[in-house]
Amino acid sequence: MTVKRFTLAAAVAAVAGTTALGGFLTTAHAEDGIYVPLLTYRTGAFADSGTPIANGMSDYFALLNKRDGGINGVKLVVEECETGYKTDVGVECYERTKTKGAVVYNPYSTGITNAIIPKTNGDKIPVLSMGYGLTPAADGNVFPWVFNLPTTYWSQASVFVKYVGDQEGGLDKLKGKTIGLIHLDHPYGKEPIPTLEALAETHGFDFVTYPVPPKTMQDQRSTWEKIDSDEPDWLFMWGWGAMNPTAVKGAVDVDFPMDRFIGVWWSGNESDVRDAGKKATGYLAGDFHGVGDGWPVFDALREHVIGKDGSQTPESMVGETLYNRGLFNAVVVGEAIRTAMGKYGDRPITGEEMRWGLENIVLDKARLDALGLAGFTNPINVTCADHEGSHPVYLKKWDGDKWEKSTDWIEPMKDVVRPLIEEEAAKIAAERGLATNACSS
């Protein structure tokens, strides 16, 4: 019976311990510095994609701390909270870290972003969902605390259609063509559908969707049979995690022409295509930042951070698409903090000051050069109403073992996308009872 008594005592102690912890300890404020919590997922079904992003972000913050002693002399205090891509854990992370003076959240998960967005109005902490999350949140009038710079899914979808039109010899040639969308059957994967449906109507092409259930995303045989029998002229993909490599293999299996297969920027990591290798040559993917390690900032990273204590990055990961995306995300956060300091002084800033920083961030050519990132991305210019900031997307092509830039920056069809964004934002605002004039007040 002693084991049992011990067990009960342990269970009671554990519960009581958590109670005490939860009740009293979490109010502790972070030590001096700017507190940046990172909601990462180095575990779980999507770890493959989450790990390079997490490494890119924490490496750049480490670089700022080690090389420059923080931003304008104020140290960054970075803390990872592991979510495993689970929304409930993400919410727990958010609630636990927000009281420590968090300045910004980068959830990297549509589910967590959706769950956090409603809370931002009350908590006054901005959410930077870079190239993901809720597309209508680009309307700063309704979502003052959410930033999805530099561009959104809807902009990207219109860029893809533009590219297809270009290849077919003009947007008017799209009439009668079929464009398919293979997507994760999940709110994230369904994001581009409204835009593509609207464009299908204007340009007269047929639009067909091929949903892939998240649970069985590694078994896509039936989906590819459908595609094979429908024979769409072009195929777009909105995939994530293990769905991507499986889909690329599926396309190879049914002999789908690779140069007519375009992936979202989340389906364009090296690990997504490396497995299919040469057979995937010609596969295209959108992107909004550079790929590879040909920028001076990478030399600095190698000198100060990578391979040193505290960095989990293997050398082979440096310069990969998702690593660079994490890095770019951290650059934006750093620059927003710097911008905010320009107005409020060199001290740990608050969430509200951070919002001002993000709204007034200037990432023009000169600034990118100074950061050692010349030409890494298209210049970004956020305004209060437009939280996309930049808009263009470029396409890159898989040449068998690395990505190559295939097009120049393509401007999205703003005249189609922006009204859609405002319309959807207004609908959400009506449903949730949100104010729609954050920028005019």
Added chain:
Amino acid sequence: MLYREAGQFKTNYVADQAIFPIRQDRIGMAIVLLFAWVIIPAFGTDYFLEIIMINFLFFSLAAIGLNILTGYTGLISLGTGGFMAVGAVASYKLAVIFPDLNIILVFLLSGLIAAAVGIVFGLPSLRIKGFYLAVATLAAQFFLDWLFLRFDWFTNSSTAIEGVPKTLFGFLVTGPDASPFAKYYVALGFVTVFALIAKNLVRSAIGRAWMAIRDMDIAAEIIGIRPLPTKLLAFAISAFYSGVAGSLMLFLFYDSAEPDLFDINLSFKVLFMVIIGGLGSILGSFMGAAFIVMIPILLTLAPDLLGLPISSDLAKHLEFMIFGALIIFFLIVEPNGLARLWQITKEKLRLWPFPY
């Protein structure tokens, strides 16, 4: 010495059949309620109320529901997550379609809708038993998952279902801007009332019929219990509890959620609570919910508090391992759950400090 019932005589049947026949239990219960209604909201931080307590409360409700089905009626179900999804989606739709509907009614009605769905998926239980039934209830889970994802009508064509802001007695109680304080009281109110109802249900003729079915359904049939209505009632009530828990989860915790959050893992989580807490025990449902909600949080915080320099991913892996090991450990030590451990402790307390 403290916990001794000697000298407490019952002079009528009503007193003999009270929920808490022993005075010390009544005092204990009063203290628990005092804690829950006064002390915790007075001293808890927002994080504690919102993340730990509200989670604990709606999971307790779901666990009570599953315990009615699995613990009292002996029908293993892996469809709890699906029924919670029904509750959540129904409450969202109701709140949007009828903006003037009282929030309490929204929750209760979504519970009823979940109950109706529960009855449909409970139908195979008449023919199928044991693990066959458990797997068959998975059909409910997968079908409902698919249904809410495939048909936009359920989510009003948006990416997520939302906890619409609603007021009760002039206070904002749901939605992102409601205070954790108000949300906590709503959850606590529901759990207090429905725990009491459940406790009385299982002590009544219905509860005895359930237990007879559980212990041997053929024998139960022979003594005059009709298996189909009894089993379906268990499914309905269980789904009702799960449905209400699901809508509380959406309105009081997530505020905005994708329907696929209510997936198979949620079903397992609730089943864990029931088994770790104790099959066939209302108290056990609470203990199991407390255990399963708090252990992961404790394990996440542990490396930080102990000052262990391990990376966040390794910590997560260790958390999985420890969680799995703990489950096995608890099952080995006491397969009847924490409620049974508590009972043993009470037995010992009766004799303390002079055991035989």
Added chain:
Amino acid sequence: MDGTAFEFFSIASGFLGGLFVDPFIAFVDRPDKLIQIVSQGLSAGIMYSLVALGFVVIFKASGVFNFAQGIMVVFAGLTVVSLIEIGVPAIFAILLAIVVMGAMAVAIERVVLRPLVNQPGIILFMATIGLAFFLEGFGQTIFGADPKPVPIDALGIPDDKFRVLGDFFRKPVRIYQLDLTALIAGGLMVAAIILFLNRTKIGRALRAVADDNQAALSVGIPLPFIWVVVWTLSGLVAIFAGVMWGAQSQAGFSLAVIALKALPVLILGGFTSVPGAILGGIIIGVTEKLAEFYWRGVLGDGVEQWIGYVIALIILLFRPQGLFGEKIIERV
């Protein structure tokens, strides 16, 4: 007939047509596609059978509904892949993986099963879910959380496809060599398992335990040993399933959910029947793929997620013990 009635009629006839007419027209219209889909269903069915087989072997001998089977498949697959990655020749990698799975079986028997002997089924079931959690954390610690590509070249699995019947149809039917490999190797493995169960001493002991473990114990069959044997056996099946599933996409922890697809196979074929698992897998695989392809117009995409359960449930209403399950006799 007024407008609404007509509308209703046209929707209803569209629905019924989509359900009962259109698919059959499509069968005749594109026979190549039908062959393609059926062959695909067959190969998917074999894969389900392999996972289901792991469940059955354990359930038969110990009454444990082993929920950790899915994670064991991943674990086994990753063991092979990781060993090859660090330079171990494929054949040794597989042998080593067998040893690992055997060691795991011993550990599970000692730590989990033995202390829980004679507990009701649901407790053992829960224990295996605990085991699944443990293995997921443990596996990610060892192998890392990233999925790994299966080195099919090193394992000698062909990765090309045959195009057949191209002269008869608009498009040739594709037969994947990967599927053929799975079919042949899977068939051999099932044959070996059936031989092992029926023709060897251990196999007979195993069946005795499945029939009545009290009686088996009393004639001197060591139960713990039998448990180790069945867990090793299901580990063996897991290695094969892990490698083959992994070869289709990647070997990683998200594969574990695919094990859930084997559950309708179990209720269809019966928890205790080896032929049931094979036949059930094929039935579920083929109907699932047919439904997903031909009935998507009326039911929507993604039907394959649950249609297997519905098929299984319908059959269960007529045969509550599954296709091959033992007849349940109840006494009061």
